[in-house]
Amino acid sequence: MSQTSEAPGAAADEAVLPGAHAGRDTPEEQPSTRDRILRVATAEFARHGATGTRVERIAAQAQVNVRMIYHYFGSKDDLFLAVLESAYQAIRDAERALALERTSPEEGMRRLIRFSWDYYFAHPEFTALLNSENLQQGRHVARSQTLAAVHSPLLERLTELLARGAREGVFRAGVDPMQIYVSISALGYFYVSNRYTLSAMFQRDLMSPQCLEERVAHITELVLGYLLQPATPIASHAPRKKNP
Template sequence: MVNKKTAPVDASSGAAAPAEPAGPRARDAERSQQALLAAAAAEFAEHGLGGARMDRIAERAGLNKRLIYYYYGNKDDLFLAVLEDAYRRIREAEQQLHLTDLDPPEAVRRLTAFTWDYYLKHPEFLTLLNSENLHRATHLQRSERVREMNSPLVQTLAEVLARGQRDGVFRGGVDPVQLYISIAGLAYFYQSNRHTLSAIFGRNLMAPKACSERLSHITDVVLGYLLRD
């Protein structure tokens, strides 16, 4: 979070001097924070929370290390800011799917495909979550923003499920949180364990054909559970 500075005082009158135009300075601050978040995300994804170094983050961002402490305080608070930013990005991307405008089965199919593809394109998201789970979500437990960001997704899924039930295509009694965890988990486990799974089964499970088959399988599993006979 940006520290708020008091307005300068006019020594001759003791009154606060007129504030300088905030526009360009605010934009510079925002650019600096975004550069630091991007650099920190790469550093945390590569080295984990324990192995990440503030000097490397500053070097990646091309900024003075003091700015990290100025904007974020310490490494743990910076890690939380990175997690919040990562969740913001995926939740905003999900909103662009406009799931409530789609036929319920198509909405679930679209969300499943989006989740799979997002994890493929943003492997750093998975590694950040792995790191936070190692720390028992001690950072996310401090964040009200993350809970607020996830509420619209749960509400959207609840609306899709209710409409599907009214239309007679979905079974009733489905918890939207459990459904999303299943969708995310089926994609997350496969991708986060791709190296070990490929080794023990002797197959390249990240080959394009294997990835296509996996998405098809996940979609069939999820819709097979939801659709009424």
Template sequence: MKPTTLEPRQRDADRSQLGILIAARDEFAQHGLAGARVDRIAERAGLNKRLIYYYFGSKDDLFLAVLESVYADIRDAEQALHLLDLPPAEALRRLTEFTWNYYLEHPEFITLLNSANLHQARHLSKSKRVREMNSPLIQTLGDILERGRKQGVIRGGIDPVQLYISIAGLAYFYLSNNHTLSAIFGRDLMTRKAHSERLSHMCDVILGYVLRD
């Protein structure tokens, strides 16, 4: 079957939208929602500014699209861990290690979340897609906890939402506040040794909480 003329156009449109999202991600991560400029996003993407409004409608809508995109990226990476194939304790350790390393390797994720929180998550609160993306992760965590409880290795009564918030928070707070914490405690918290110590502490905290004595 010969490709229709619509197929190349669709591929061009997909490439343009992806280019805009990447450029917008970097712009929003660097300047926040208030400081970001559509002109600079267009320049970063190498596209006409009118295309941004054509595909995404407004700067606020583009910001939401970026947030949905970065959440999709981390959720896809978590699914690739195949946590349900691992023993419960190993699965929780793996998720903790992954979360730390992902935040470390994607500082733009943290700065975008900072910006979203600054605006009281009014963009994310409109997104059904983000809620749908998070549900499988919480279900997976719940399944791991229940399997561990039945095996007698994990204590009962653990809320998977609270557990994930704790895992994410242990990494997020450290990295998003590393400059102030380093200044306050007179210690460089971003050295390789400090990173290793932090990850070890995170695993000890999470596993110490969930594992039965």
């Protein structure tokens, strides 16, 4: 099924499938129909990808008519974009709770690195959705009207953290905040998305607690090793050179 072939613009239909409300939470606790569709769609797109997901399956699991999905989202492409926007908004909201502006520059960077690492494992659907969108060459994200605004506050806080670190003589000056964030993401994302093949190739359980802690410590050391001024040493496993 193509991603744009499924009758966008169908008339609104407020009816749900028989038994849709059976065993549901109280009315105060029920998510809205749109939120319920979005939650089910997130799981389906994470499992089957942008092209393998079927709107009919989402409708059945969300206990709504297919037409209602088109009423709220317009098309399967638009639904996938809404899922991506929701996923990005969730991680940005969680990052805001780090309160980087209230920490020392080094502690703020450590928090951001640890947060990014932990988030990938706590939300495997996030990496799955990103994998799917990259297979689509980012075409959904490219037409989003909200994601640029979602990312701006993060870059602003990171810019301020780096600038404060430079003013205090802790961080080197002239660091591009986007490059730092991409590096932090890449160092964790590759490990998470390739953990099965890497474990098989290296004959090690890369998901063991020891390996996971070693990896996040390694990421932290790499990033801070780049950021910190030479006068601010960090722990290193490299052997010290003896004086001649």
